[in-house]
Amino acid sequence: MTRTVTAWLQAAPLTLVLLCFLLAPIAMIVVVSFWGATEYSIYPAFQFDNYAYLFGSEVTYRVFLATFRYAAITWALTLAIGFTVAYFLAFHVRSQSVQIALFLLCTIPFWTSNIIRMISWIPFLGRNGIANQTLIDWGLIEQPLEWLLYSDFSVILAFVHLYTLFMVVPIFNTMMRIDPALIEAARDAGATGYQTLRHVIVPLTKPGIMIGTIFVVTLVMGDFITVRFMSGSQRANVGRLISNDIGLLQYPSAAATAVVLLITVLMVIGILLRFVNIRKEL
Amino acid sequence: MEKRPLSFYILAAFFGLFVLFLYGPTLTIGILSFQGPQGGLTFPMNGVSTYWFHDLFREQAVGDIWGAFRRSFGLGLMVMVTTVVVSVLAGLAFRKRFAGSALVFYAAITSLVIPSILISLGVGLIFNQLGLKVHWATSGFGAQLTWTLPFGLLIMFAVFNRFDKSYEEAARDQGATAWQTIRHVVLPIIAPSLIGVALFGFTLSYDEFARTLLTAGSYNTLPLEIFGMTTNVTTPVIYALGTLTTAFSLAIIAVFLLAVWVLGKRRARHGSDAGRGV
Incomplete structure (x- = not known):
C-alpha cells in the first residue's frame, strides 16, 4: 500500500504539470471552439458556427491536403536519409569511440536554435545566393532559379534539415540493439549484404522507424513557423491557418481548427502506436 | 581486419554529405556575419570586419536582445x-x-x-x-x-x-x-x-x-x-546574432558533454576496488 502511495506522490508533479498546461489548455480550446467572436473580443456561447464555417470552406480541405503532402514528402526523405545514416553508423563504423563521436556530430544541431538554422538557408537559396551563383558559374543555368527560396522546395528542404535527426536517433538506437549473431547467421547461411539488410535488419529496425515516423509526422503536421518563414508566407498549412486566426484575434475560429488538427494528429499517432510499444523500445 | 567493402565508401561519402548538409548553412552565416560594413546578406564578402557584432551592442539597432x-x-x-x-x-x-x-x-x-x-x-x-x-x-x-x-x-x-x-x-x-x-x-x-x-x-x-x-x-x-x-532586419546583424547564439549553444553543449566525461573518468578512478582486498 505505501508503495502505491509513494508512487503516486512521485508521479504527482508530472501529473500536475500535464493537468495544468496540457489537459486544461486542450479542454479550454475545445470549449472556446464553440464560442463566438466579434472583431476585438470573444464571448461564451454554444454554437457550431466555427465548425460550420471551417468545414464549409474549400480552403480548409486544400490546406489539410497540403499539410498531409508536406508530412508525406518529408517523411519519405527523412526516412531514406535517416536510415542510411544510422545504418552507416551502426554497421560500418567499427570503433566505438568513433561511433559515439559521429553520432554526437549528428545530434548536436538538435540542441541549437531552429530559427537560426532556418535563417541560415537564406544566403544559400536566395536569388543571388550560393546555389544560384554556383550553377551559373558552372554554366548549368543562365537565369537564377526563382523556386529555390520561398517555395515548397525550400519548405521541405528546411523540414528535412531540421527533422532528419528525429529519424537517425531512434533508428540508430534500435540497430545497436540487434544481436550481431543474427547478422553473422544470415551471412553464414549465404545471404548477400542486400539480403541481410532486406530480411534481417529492416524488419528488426521497424520499431525505431515507427518512433522516428511519429516524431517527424507530428512535428511537420503541427508546424506553422517553418512553412511561414521558408515560403515567405506564400504557402499555407493547418498551423498557419490557426496562427493567422490568432493574429486576427479570432480565437474561437482558431480553436475549432486546432481541435480538428489535434484529432487528425492523434488519429495518425493512434494508428502508428499500434505497430510499436514505445516503453519497451527505449 | 577484413577489407572494407565498396558499400562502406559509398555510405561514408553519403554520411559526409549529410554532415555538410547539417552544418554547411550554419557555417555560412558564421562566415557572413564577419561581412564588412557595406556587405549584404549573401556572398561576395565585402571586406572582413566585426562591424555587425559591434552593431548588436548598440541598443537602437536591434530590439532589446x-x-x-x-x-x-x-x-x-x-x-x-x-x-x-x-x-x-x-x-x-x-x-x-x-x-x-x-x-x-x-x-x-x-x-x-x-x-x-x-x-x-x-x-x-x-x-x-x-x-x-x-x-x-x-x-x-x-x-x-x-x-x-x-x-x-x-x-x-x-x-x-x-x-x-x-x-x-x-x-x-x-x-x-x-x-x-x-x-x-x-x-x-x-x-x-x-x-x-x-x-x-x-x-x-x-x-x-x-x-x-x-x-x-x-x-x-x-x-x-x-x-x-x-x-x-535586412542586414548581416541578424547573422551576427545567429552566430553568437549558436556559439553560446555549442558552449553549453560542450560544458554538459565535458561534465559527463569528467564524471565517467572519476568513476573509473574511484569506482572499482576489485582485487585490492578489504
Whole structure:
C-alpha cells in the first residue's frame, strides 16, 4: 500500500504539470471552439458556427491536403536519409569511440536554435545566393532559379534539415540493439549484404522507424513557423491557418481548427502506436 | 581486419554529405556575419570586419536582445532544474506499477506529439479568461515544461530499463532505508543520464519558439526576439546574432558533454576496488 502511495506522490508533479498546461489548455480550446467572436473580443456561447464555417470552406480541405503532402514528402526523405545514416553508423563504423563521436556530430544541431538554422538557408537559396551563383558559374543555368527560396522546395528542404535527426536517433538506437549473431547467421547461411539488410535488419529496425515516423509526422503536421518563414508566407498549412486566426484575434475560429488538427494528429499517432510499444523500445 | 567493402565508401561519402548538409548553412552565416560594413546578406564578402557584432551592442539597432537573452537564460535554468527533478521522480514512480500510470504515460506522449501552437493557444486563453497576465516565468515556463518533461521521462525510461536492480537489493540487504538507497545508490549510478536530461531541459527551453509565442507576454524570450528581427532586419546583424547564439549553444553543449566525461573518468578512478582486498 505505501508503495502505491509513494508512487503516486512521485508521479504527482508530472501529473500536475500535464493537468495544468496540457489537459486544461486542450479542454479550454475545445470549449472556446464553440464560442463566438466579434472583431476585438470573444464571448461564451454554444454554437457550431466555427465548425460550420471551417468545414464549409474549400480552403480548409486544400490546406489539410497540403499539410498531409508536406508530412508525406518529408517523411519519405527523412526516412531514406535517416536510415542510411544510422545504418552507416551502426554497421560500418567499427570503433566505438568513433561511433559515439559521429553520432554526437549528428545530434548536436538538435540542441541549437531552429530559427537560426532556418535563417541560415537564406544566403544559400536566395536569388543571388550560393546555389544560384554556383550553377551559373558552372554554366548549368543562365537565369537564377526563382523556386529555390520561398517555395515548397525550400519548405521541405528546411523540414528535412531540421527533422532528419528525429529519424537517425531512434533508428540508430534500435540497430545497436540487434544481436550481431543474427547478422553473422544470415551471412553464414549465404545471404548477400542486400539480403541481410532486406530480411534481417529492416524488419528488426521497424520499431525505431515507427518512433522516428511519429516524431517527424507530428512535428511537420503541427508546424506553422517553418512553412511561414521558408515560403515567405506564400504557402499555407493547418498551423498557419490557426496562427493567422490568432493574429486576427479570432480565437474561437482558431480553436475549432486546432481541435480538428489535434484529432487528425492523434488519429495518425493512434494508428502508428499500434505497430510499436514505445516503453519497451527505449 | 577484413577489407572494407565498396558499400562502406559509398555510405561514408553519403554520411559526409549529410554532415555538410547539417552544418554547411550554419557555417555560412558564421562566415557572413564577419561581412564588412557595406556587405549584404549573401556572398561576395565585402571586406572582413566585426562591424555587425559591434552593431548588436548598440541598443537602437536591434530590439532589446540582451534583456531577451537574460530572460531566455533564466527561463532555461528554471526549466532545466524542474525537468530534472520532476522527470527523476516520475521515472521512479513508473518503476512501480501504480493505478493510473497508463493514463499519465499517454498524457506525456500526447504532450510530446501535440502541435505546439495548441499549447500556446490553450494556455494563453486560460490565462486571459482567468484575468491573469501571461508572463514568460509563469505561463511561458509551464508551456515549455510540456515539451521538456516528456523528453526527460523517456530518457528516464531508457535509464531504468537498463538499471541493474541487484544494486538496490544489496543496499537494502545491508539495511539501507528507501531514501538512503535512492540517495547513495540509485542517484549516483544514474547521474550521467541526469546531465543528459538537464541538457535537454536547458537547450529545448532556450530555443523554444512555438510554445512560448502566446505565453511569454510583453517581454520576449530570445527566439521570439530573433523571429521578430527576421521580418524587419535586412542586414548581416541578424547573422551576427545567429552566430553568437549558436556559439553560446555549442558552449553549453560542450560544458554538459565535458561534465559527463569528467564524471565517467572519476568513476573509473574511484569506482572499482576489485582485487585490492578489504
